[in-house]
Amino acid sequence: MRRVEHMLDSVRQVEMEFSRGDRDSADTWPVRLSGEGFPRSVTVAQPVEFPEARQIAEELARFLQKPLVDSSTGERITRDAEHLDESWRDRMRRTKGAASPMPPQPPGMRTRVERTAEGYIFHIPGPPLRGYHYIHALxxxxxxxxxxxxFLPALLGLPMPDWVRYFFLGFIGLFFIAVPVMSAxxxxxRLKNRFERxxxxxxxxxxxxxxxGRRATVEIPVDELEDLVAPTAKSLLDSVEVPGMKKAPPGDTGTPRMPDGRPLPRLLLAVMNMAGSRGIxxxxxxxxxxxxxxxxEAETAYLSALTRKMISE
Structure with missing residues (x-):
């Protein structure tokens, strides 16, 4: 068995990521250590629940007195060891991070924004039905x-008592015709009735x-809220790290680009635009x-700005 040892002094940061599973494996939140002399990040744990991963990552960062770099949302968030339990609102007030200008309301918003005495209510409809939704249902x-x-013509032509024929017709009609059509x-x-409030x-x-078809309600007190992120396509691309790919210096050229500076392929750009934003x-x-x-993405940025402004004030 191979054994590799690293000095704790060489640890530069604690990292937390998200790895989506497949049919045979669950989603995981790997917690890793990286630093000088590490040929690759060292995986400490891969919990399948976010709270457990968060606890492990924070305990490691606190013990090592190293920053925690969390990229599990698609955007890199760095928190130093002294402010791991700081709420998002307190962090914004301390760093003046919520002072960015309010973006204009984009035209043609699908979301209905309701202003109340206490704050805002966003009524977000489900995605519009497109051709590929119907193809899946077909x-x-x-x-x-x-x-x-x-099968039905052959069944009707077979010599058998009427009650047997009707039984098989009903069985096939119910389980092989009616059920698939009703499922579609x-x-x-379900797609049409989706909503978020x-x-x-x-x-x-x-x-x-x-x-x-399932209703769910999640409530987070603002005093306990620690992350509020709306990843953009640019931040998602910037977070991509490919072995052997040298990242180009950051800059806004007006053209979506890969981490190494090459223009984003048109096909990939079209797929990203079709999928929409990652949300908040x-x-x-x-x-x-x-x-x-x-x-x-512009609508998501506007809703994110309203949320940040309300919470941070």
């Missing part, structure tokens, strides 16, 4: 049509949602919630 319909085309219609209705006040951030992520030590995903 698969069970095509299957049902194929069953009806190939339900999928479309986000309540932002000086005391609480509450997100109520209906997705995949709010996290405390005990909870994480995402909202506004899929909206236009």
């Amino acid at each position: 698969v069970p319909v095509v299957f049902a049509a194929a069953v009806a085309w190939f 219609l339900l999928n479309i209705l 986000v309540t932002v006040t000086k005391a609480v951030l509450r997100v109520e949602s209906l997705k995949q 992520t709010a996290r405390s030590d005990r909870a994480v919630v995402e909202f506004a995903a899929g909206l236009d």
